[in-house]
Amino acid sequence: MSAAVSDNLLERRQRLIGRHAPLFYDEPLEIVRGEGVWLFDKAGRQYLDAYNNVVQCGHCHPHIVAALTHQAGQLNTHTRYLHSGIVDYVERLTALFDAPLDMAMLTCSGSEANELALRMARYTTGHQGIIVTDCTYHGNTEAVAELGTGLMPEAQHVERVAAIPVPDSFRLPSGATPDTLTHYYLQKVHDAIAELQARGMGVAGLLVCPIFANEGLVEPPPGFMEQAVAAVRKAGGLYIADEVQGGFGRTGDHWWSHQAYPVTPDIVTLGKPMGNGHPMAGVIASREHIEPFSEWATYFNTFAGNPVSCAVGTAVLDVIEDEQLMANAVAMGAYIREGLQTLQQRFPVIGDVRQKGLFFAVELVASRESQAPNAALTHDIVNHMCRKGVLISRIGVNNNILKMRPPLPLRRDHADLLLSQLESCFAELAGT
Amino acid sequence: MSAAVSDNLLERRQRLIGRHAPLFYDEPLEIVRGEGVWLFDKAGRQYLDAYNNVVQCGHCHPHIVAALTHQAGQLNTHTRYLHSGIVDYVERLTALFDAPLDMAMLTCSGSEANELALRMARYTTGHQGIIVTDCTYHGNTEAVAELGTGLMPEAQHVERVAAIPVPDSFRLPSGATPDTLTHYYLQKVHDAIAELQARGMGVAGLLVCPIFANEGLVEPPPGFMEQAVAAVRKAGGLYIADEVQGGFGRTGDHWWSHQAYPVTPDIVTLGKPMGNGHPMAGVIASREHIEPFSEWATYFNTFAGNPVSCAVGTAVLDVIEDEQLMANAVAMGAYIREGLQTLQQRFPVIGDVRQKGLFFAVELVASRESQAPNAALTHDIVNHMCRKGVLISRIGVNNNILKMRPPLPLRRDHADLLLSQLESCFAELAGT
Numbered sequence: 001m002s003a004a005v006s007d008n009l010l011e012r013r014q015r016l017i018g019r020h021a022p023l024f025y026d027e028p029l030e031i032v033r034g035e036g037v038w039l040f041d042k043a044g045r046q047y048l049d050a051y052n053n054v055v056q057c058g059h060c061h062p063h064i065v066a067a068l069t070h071q072a073g074q075l076n077t078h079t080r081y082l083h084s085g086i087v088d089y090v091e092r093l094t095a096l097f098d099a100p101l102d103m104a105m106l107t108c109s110g111s112e113a114n115e116l117a118l119r120m121a122r123y124t125t126g127h128q129g130i131i132v133t134d135c136t137y138h139g140n141t142e143a144v145a146e147l148g149t150g151l152m153p154e155a156q157h158v159e160r161v162a163a164i165p166v167p168d169s170f171r172l173p174s175g176a177t178p179d180t181l182t183h184y185y186l187q188k189v190h191d192a193i194a195e196l197q198a199r200g201m202g203v204a205g206l207l208v209c210p211i212f213a214n215e216g217l218v219e220p221p222p223g224f225m226e227q228a229v230a231a232v233r234k235a236g237g238l239y240i241a242d243e244v245q246g247g248f249g250r251t252g253d254h255w256w257s258h259q260a261y262p263v264t265p266d267i268v269t270l271g272k273p274m275g276n277g278h279p280m281a282g283v284i285a286s287r288e289h290i291e292p293f294s295e296w297a298t299y300f301n302t303f304a305g306n307p308v309s310c311a312v313g314t315a316v317l318d319v320i321e322d323e324q325l326m327a328n329a330v331a332m333g334a335y336i337r338e339g340l341q342t343l344q345q346r347f348p349v350i351g352d353v354r355q356k357g358l359f360f361a362v363e364l365v366a367s368r369e370s371q372a373p374n375a376a377l378t379h380d381i382v383n384h385m386c387r388k389g390v391l392i393s394r395i396g397v398n399n400n401i402l403k404m405r406p407p408l409p410l411r412r413d414h415a416d417l418l419l420s421q422l423e424s425c426f427a428e429l430a431g432t
Numbered sequence: 433m434s435a436a437v438s439d440n441l442l443e444r445r446q447r448l449i450g451r452h453a454p455l456f457y458d459e460p461l462e463i464v465r466g467e468g469v470w471l472f473d474k475a476g477r478q479y480l481d482a483y484n485n486v487v488q489c490g491h492c493h494p495h496i497v498a499a500l501t502h503q504a505g506q507l508n509t510h511t512r513y514l515h516s517g518i519v520d521y522v523e524r525l526t527a528l529f530d531a532p533l534d535m536a537m538l539t540c541s542g543s544e545a546n547e548l549a550l551r552m553a554r555y556t557t558g559h560q561g562i563i564v565t566d567c568t569y570h571g572n573t574e575a576v577a578e579l580g581t582g583l584m585p586e587a588q589h590v591e592r593v594a595a596i597p598v599p600d601s602f603r604l605p606s607g608a609t610p611d612t613l614t615h616y617y618l619q620k621v622h623d624a625i626a627e628l629q630a631r632g633m634g635v636a637g638l639l640v641c642p643i644f645a646n647e648g649l650v651e652p653p654p655g656f657m658e659q660a661v662a663a664v665r666k667a668g669g670l671y672i673a674d675e676v677q678g679g680f681g682r683t684g685d686h687w688w689s690h691q692a693y694p695v696t697p698d699i700v701t702l703g704k705p706m707g708n709g710h711p712m713a714g715v716i717a718s719r720e721h722i723e724p725f726s727e728w729a730t731y732f733n734t735f736a737g738n739p740v741s742c743a744v745g746t747a748v749l750d751v752i753e754d755e756q757l758m759a760n761a762v763a764m765g766a767y768i769r770e771g772l773q774t775l776q777q778r779f780p781v782i783g784d785v786r787q788k789g790l791f792f793a794v795e796l797v798a799s800r801e802s803q804a805p806n807a808a809l810t811h812d813i814v815n816h817m818c819r820k821g822v823l824i825s826r827i828g829v830n831n832n833i834l835k836m837r838p839p840l841p842l843r844r845d846h847a848d849l850l851l852s853q854l855e856s857c858f859a860e861l862a863g864t
Contacts, residue, residue, distance in 0.1 A: 005514060006514075006516050009514050009516055009519060010514060012519045012523065013514060013518070013519045015535075016519055016522040016523055016526060016534075016535055016536065017511070017518070017519075017522055017535065017536060017537065017538075017737070018535060018537070018719075018722050018723055018726045019723060019726075019727075020723065020726035020727040020730070020731075021511060021537075021726065021731075021732075022511075022512055022730070022732045023511075023512055023513075023514070024512045024513060028513065028514050029513050029514065030513065030514040030515065030516070031507060031509060031513040031514070031515065032506070032507060032515070033506055033507050034506070034507045034508070034509065039507075039509070039513075052509065054509075054510070054734060054735075055508070055509075059507065059508070059509075060504065060505050060506065060507065060508065065501070065504045065505050068500070068501070068504050069497070069500070069501040069504070072492065072497045072500050072501070072709075073492055073497050074464070074465055074466070074492065075463060075464060075465050075466045075471075075491065075492065076466070076487070076491070076492065076708075076709035076710075077463060077466065077471070077484065077486075077487075077491075077709070078486070079449070079453060079454075079455075080454055080455055080456045081455075081456060081460065081461050081462065081463040081471075082437060082438075082441050082442060082445060082455070082460050082461065082462040082463070083462065083463065083464070084438050084441055084462070086445070086449070087441060087444045087445050087448055087449075090448040090449055091444065091448055094448060102448075103447075103448060103449065103450060104448065104449060105449065105450070105453075106449075108540040108541045108544070108711045108735070109540045109541070109544065109733065109734065109735055109736075110734065111544065111733070112540070112541065112543065112544065112572075112573065115572075115573045115574060116572075118574065119574055119577075140544075140547075140548075140729075140731055140732065140733055141544065141547045141573045141574075141575065142547060142550065142551055142573075142574070142575040143573065143574040143575060145551075145729075271734070272734060276508075277504075277508035277509070277735075277738065277740065278508075278711075278735075278740075279540045279710075279711040279712070279735035279736075279738075279741070280711070287450075290450050291450055291451060291452065294450045294451075294452035294453065295451075295452045297572075297577075298452070298454070299452075299453075299572055300453075300454045300572065301541065301543070301572055302486060302541065302542065302703070302704060303486075303540070303541055303709075303710075303711035304541075304711075305449070306709065306711075308709070308710075309711070
């Protein structure tokens with residue numbers, strides 16, 4: 001049997017792309033092959049992938065690989081020539097959105113999509129200020145990184161960004177009760193609006209991931225989203241929904257996670273699963289917002305929306321529809337949630353279980369009473385799960401939330417494996 | 433014979449991606465297939481592609497398509513797992529650079545690469561100011577678009593950007609002579625440094641395309657580049673070379689166009705031809721610049737440097753080397769330049785012919801004496817060439833420069849076709 005990691009691979013990697021390029025797990029994996037919900041390391045060991053949401057349709061899906069292969073052999077140019085594949089794809093994609101969202105501008109990455117959304121919102125409104133949640137992440141360019149007020153170094157003291165606390169219904173802020181929670185968080189939005197206006201920035205928009213994925217899938221209190229958006233719009237700003245993680249059927253009930261609320265965004269950004277791994281992303285908005293911006297900015301993106309990307313994007317939509325992956329996300333999501341809730345009854349370190357389709361957040365605490373974040377146990381569970389052959393990760397301001405987002409073709413036997421290995425890990429690391 | 437453009441395709445495109453999404457030619461082409469240096473429209477008509485530098489190795493190169501297909505069927509994840517394909521590619525790529533450029537951070541687009549270079553330069557130097565040439569273009573994100581002082585709307589009144597005039601040796605600035613030209617342009621660099629320092633921005637770097645591609649392939653006067661870089665470095669700034677257009681052997685003599693000057697950049701950005709159309713790009717720098725930045729910024733890019741992109745990037749290097757495309761760029765570049773110079777002798781509207789490998793700029797003027805830019809004729813030549821089955825474009829502050837950058841596997845018969853059709857166009861549109 002071959003070694004699990006090639007000789008010197010880690011050292012060579014550190015020399016060539018750096019010691020700080022992020023790498024998963026205490027004992028990094030050398031993954032060499034993927035198929036469906038499975039990843040395989042160099043020694044041939046297989047891992048259940050319960051982490052990678054980019055491969056929404058499963059690793060190396062044959063229909064998607066075939067579409068990529070076919071179009072790459074035909075033509076791969078750009079959008080400065082007419083191409084029916086581009087137009088057909090955008091027509092099919094935009095048809096999945098509610099009115100008035102009827103146009104698209106394509107990009108290569110979620111960062112580029114959020115960049116474009118910010119430029120569009122700032123141009124359209126004539127304002128600069130953006131409201132985000134504290135400690136979130138929307139991408140790696142300067143203008144997007146500065147939104148990561150809790151995480152990114154550029155984000156300190158940025159006049160045009162105001163952060164509101166994550167609208168968390170589990171870990172209540174001091175002084176708030178379940179009854180006053182909506183009011184509490186809405187007041188933070190009003191404060192942010194006033195702050196941006198006082199700084200002379202005005203309000204260009206509220207940019208949030210509707211499922212608050214990076215915040216740990218927190219559940220905002222009832223009525224928060226629509227009232228927050230109403231306040232932002234009243235101040236002249238737009239509602240920008242970042243669907244990079246919540247989109248393309250991840251939540252099961254809807255194509256786009258913002259559709260769970262009774263308010264339609266002005267701008268939507270797409271990314272990760274859009275090409276099942278192929279670099280593609282985009283912005284969806286109405287004609288009213290796209291046309292004036294596009295005229296002003298003369299935006300062009302060399303790679304974005306090329307015929308190969310559009311063929312891949314089309315194949316992704318085919319698979320989500322043909323394999324009924326959204327219905328599967330609903331069914332398997334509910335099944336796993338029940339399993340997690342059963343574990344929660346047994347293990348008091350499980351403080352909260354949250355779920356949207358096939359996206360799970362399991363918040364680990366020192367005790368039910370204190371709700372004190374248990375980052376150390378979270379780290380240990382993630383690494384122990386890896387040793388047991390199941391890939392998950394963690395997230396949240398306090399690094400104490402297990403994050404699980406498997407490819408959508410997850411079947412019941414895969415779900416059972418995930419749950420049984422979690423149960424073993426908790427039993428081994430958290431007693432009883 | 434089918435129509436050259438599908439019914440309603442232009443109208444559908446305008447409705448779905450907008451009326452301002454850039455489109456080539458007065459009568460847009462519907463391109464459906466590519467092969468080598470050829471593109472084919474819907475009616476089956478073939479066009480010599482003398483424009484698209486993204487497909488450096490030729491359209492749909494079988495070796496590159498095979499590498500894409502193979503790896504897409506094996507694994508397409510990200511850089512948070514170890515993968516030898518990623519490390520092997522970066523090792524091979526960085527080996528093509530001069531010391532001390534020995535590390536890479538990969539991105540999805542040239543815009544992302546320039547974003548990353550700016551963040552790195554600003555962090556490393558502790559300064560904000562960037563010096564660029566007037567009327568250039570380095571990408572579409574906010575921080576990069578603001579460098580386009582002459583073109584991009586955000587770029588007006590940006591405190592941290594200072595523009596110098598394009599160091600043009602053909603169209604001399606008022607008051608300068610060939611003898612004083614180096615001094616004239618260097619003084620502009622010193623002025624920009626002083627201006628940025630007076631604004632409290634300091635100098636983070638000079639960001640230029642070493643072949644001044646978007647400026648019309650202008651030739652800087654002797655000694656300008658190395659003395660400009662020395663002045664910037666003395667002020668604490670870095671030299672950032674944008675090789676998005678000049679790299680990967682385009683200029684024939686060197687892998688990277690900056691190697692034509694006796695000064696090595698601190699940071700190099702790569703893009704367009706890196707994946708022969710597959711969305712990939714990157715930043716090359718020394719350990720001294722990458723490691724501290726990477727630690728500070730915790731940079732991660734979901735799609736960038738994935739195993740498929742690295743397999744494609746490797747295949748591109750294979751083709752450039754195995755097919756000796758750089759030697760071909762030298763030989764065919766010289767051959768076409770001679771042909772263009774012959775045309776210049778016959779047609780006085782050709783004011784200047786400039787060439788670097790297989791990149792050509794032909795500056796059209798009203799007359800030799802006035803050197804007045806002839807934008808109308810340039811527009812007409814580009815469109816007439818398209819009707820004759822050869823694809824070229826135009827560029828420059830005055831839109832009066834024919835831009836030709838064919839795929840590198842251009843053969844002599846292709847070159848002859850390009851030259852003969854140019855000759856016909858000039859004869860038909862510019863007399864004699």
